[in-house]
Amino acid sequence: MNLTLKVWRQKGPADKGGFVTYEMKDINHHMSFLEMMDVLNERLEREGQEPVHFDHDCREGICGSCAMHINGRPHGPSKGTATCQLHMRLFNDGDVITVEPWRAKAFPVVKDLVVDRSAFDRIIQAGGYVSVNTGGVPDANEIPVPKKIADEAFNAATCISCGACVAACKNASAMLFVSAKVSQLALLPQGKVERKNRVERMVAQMDAEGFGNCTNTQACSVECPKEISQDFIAMMNREYIGAKFTSDNV
């Protein structure tokens, strides 16, 4: 099939950037979206131009690197998938496909479709862990965890840190990402010890990074490749207010 691609090109953070249109001929519909981008890039390279830069690595929806806003939606039109899991069979001959980077103050554009998501790392550094050193921990089975709780914690932990939630949110809020980590650790007995400090610090960092406020539109869960639930945002709200009023941090 033949397609028209409108791709955001931006040389660097200082560049204003703009769309460039590419005509794509004979695209095989078994290709993945990124393979289609590879075809474009090899063509550009052969023509002596710089390829379209985009982040990607595992190409199986688990590393969270890939991040394209395709035809108006993060990770494109299909449900529960990352960009790399999108296949061309979802598109039709003659389609015009618009590709943009994630847009958020906290995710500045590095080049073309590559954005800087280190804000997420800093939020985890602020408290998204259980403070245990290597060694000296109890036997794994000394910490029983009810299966239901373990499963729920696992569901929260499936977040791949792609940032689609931020990209999808009209407020560029990172609540889904942050709440997934807060909830995972607050649910498990291992994480309960530090739960108050954790949520206070992570939310403070989230705010400092310049993300927007959640207004519960739930777009994040819809676009999340791992379909992380809104339950976790509610849980974090609860955790946060509870912690603020009962922790001994004055």
Add this chain to the structure above:
Amino acid sequence: MNLNSRIPEGPLAEKWEKHKFNVKLVNPANKRKFDIIVVGTGLAGASAAASLAELGYNVKVFTFHDSPRRAHSIAAQGGINAAKNYQNDGDSVYRLFYDTVKGGDYRSREANVYRLAQVSVNIIDQCVAQGVPFAREYGGLLDNRSFGGAQVSRTFYAKGQTGQQLLIGAYQALSRQVATGKIKLYTRTEMLDLVMIDGHAKGIITRNLITGKIERHAGHAVLLCTGGYGNVFYLSTNAMASNATAAWRAHRKGALFANPCFTQIHPTCIPVSGLYQSKLTLMSESLRNDGRVWVPKTVEDAEKIRKGQIKPTDLPEEARDYYLERRYPSFGNLVPRDVASRNAKYVCDEGRGVGGTGLAVYLDFADAIRRDGKSTIEARYGNLFEMYEKITGDDPYTLPMMIYPAVHYTMGGLWVDYNLMTNIPGLYALGEANFSDHGANRLGASALMQGLADGYFVIPYTMGDYVASLPFKKVDASHPAFDEAEKAVKDGINKLLSIKGTRTVDDFHRELGSIMWEYCGMARNAEGLTKAIGLVQQLRADFWKDVKVNGSAEELNMSLEKANRVADFLELGELMIRDALHREESCGGHFRDEYQTPEGEALRNDEEFSYVAAWEYGGFNGEPTLHKEDLVFENVKLTQRSYK
């Protein structure tokens, strides 16, 4: 060169305990005087960095990813082994040790493997304490499954995301140390050279991938935790950016590369669908527990299927060849990875392959669905089926799945001693980057175990032994050795940019991949390997004459990054072929057509090849030198594997 493996004396079970007592310790107050460089943030790197920082060392961590959590370890699906014997089914440290040595076809070091099995139990404790959400039973205790044909259930797992969950655990531990300031994190920063002063590893040269700035970092020890080199084959299950550059550049500086030809080819991957294919996706091995592997009995039927004239479901039972069940009645579809892979190749070579390319075999769940019901199968493999359908557009509930082997893991890597130190003092290799524990073939769910064992429980002890002997003096980054290395890196980059040829980097990479797959893949022979050496040398020469890399060195330039990596693959590929050629036996993942039993099974030659082949760099176009570390088996009896 004398390869000293530093295996401690004494009975197998006591070696590690004794060694831990004998290694030198660094006084807690002095640890902060040492700077440690960790390259890589996969399971091995992240766990090592976190543990060393907790002990008090100053750690600098590097990754070319934008976040430490994106390391390729994240992609592991199946699980992690540990000799916990929680299932009361007869597992033990000794059994895990034994299975690993046997699975590795007796080409690994007993002492290392035993230690691995010993610390495996601590890994699970550690991960659980960090909040890794492993699968659990209704009673709240940990669940296990049997994996990769193991006779006991010793695999811990987190749905199909074990790697991601373990890595996030380690990443969080690392993040915690970043917050304390003990770790300084450099993301999107790629190591391009090792710096040596007086024969010791003292630092690295890196390129900031965003700005292109070449930087130097000095330290008292350098840990390479940079993963495997499966991407030499272009198509593999490895992540796109996985590469051998760090290990290869260390090799060029003198580190020996061990057993490079030992590559693992995984039997259950989604087949290639066209030339544009960029990578291959692994389907969990657990599928073989219920799926039956088959191809049509006749070439004619296979041809009809390939042309779409008939559907696989149209083919009656008697026209199908369940070749694994036929050839291996007792193991059936659960034969080890290498056996399953090789047999798939054979039937496709005979012209009985299916799919558009003829390079695929069926993995059929029809019987399982009939036997257990669709809902049971869905509960077991639902997410895998979904993933398969997303990629191929076929519904595996109604049509048999198609699979084909793909390169998956590299057992070879930098040679290390018992302390995980390479032959260069101060340079360590951990995780998939080293060659240490899996011999000629790795068992399922053992790579994650090894990466975390190395990082959490081995290196924190063994590195002290070396560091304790160093003076408390900052390593001087203005030493001429740094100037020299920095210059070499810059020259290399400028060279790549100045060629301005006609072929893209991917074009070269693809060609290298097809040479490697053809001649150094699932089955190898002297004739093909000899030919392949010439082909790779020619390709390498062409690369340096005709590669086209656009853009500049002072910006984010992904073509340049790839070019750097492919340049190294072009050298490593040749070494792999040479290693495969010299190893005149079949063992584990290395199968030589000339060396097989009458039944077509791998035929080892323990008399002559029971050693680790550690290669010394011989110059850009020179011949590498072979060094042998003899393997001594005092505890296990060498047997011929048989899965009949």
Add this chain to the structure above:
Amino acid sequence: MSWLTQTFSSSIGRKFLTAITGLFLIFFLVGHVTGNLLLFKPDEGRAFNEYTQFMTGNLGIMIVRYLLYAAILAHVIITVLLGIHNRKARPVGYTKQVPSPHVSWSSRNMGILGTLVLVFIVIHMANFWYSLKWGVVPTVNYAEAGEIKNLYHVVQSSFSELWYTALYVVMMVFLAFHLMHGFQSAFQTLGLRHKKYWPIIRSVGFWFSIIVPFIFALMPLYIYFFRNINH
């Protein structure tokens, strides 16, 4: 007490205040709509007038009323602040953006809806409350209650105008949409989400946001068609 200011200047803290004030306004709506049902009593407004008289005189009610003003003010100020902050969080927007499926229109337009509700509240207050407090309102004399203000008359004359009735009805539609998202959103913000109760909250919210504005809208319509002084 820096923790307290910290809490309420955080994103979640501010949202918490929005939800609390919003819920308070919802409670008020319940009271308001119940009281105003007296408009339907065919007694020429007597019950309604006595009720408004009672509402203006009682100290407890006074306090609630000031709380209400404070709540409206707080709700508006905080949501405006949140809105400004949210705009800043995405300085460069998308060229093409398609709403995600299952995301309600209301939830994406709370700012506009809220502003319209605010405009309404201002008109509404100017009309009834201002005239009640400072304007000249005719009085009416009931035997037991004595001489009290005849607010019913004000209401009646207002809603005898077509444009005013129409405005009122349209505004109720906006309020309905605001509540359609606001009701459940407030519970989500407060973390009151549970597998068992969430579907209940959602459906109560849904019906609440239809029924309450509907009843409010019936009042002008009823007067316009059945108690119109111009007819």
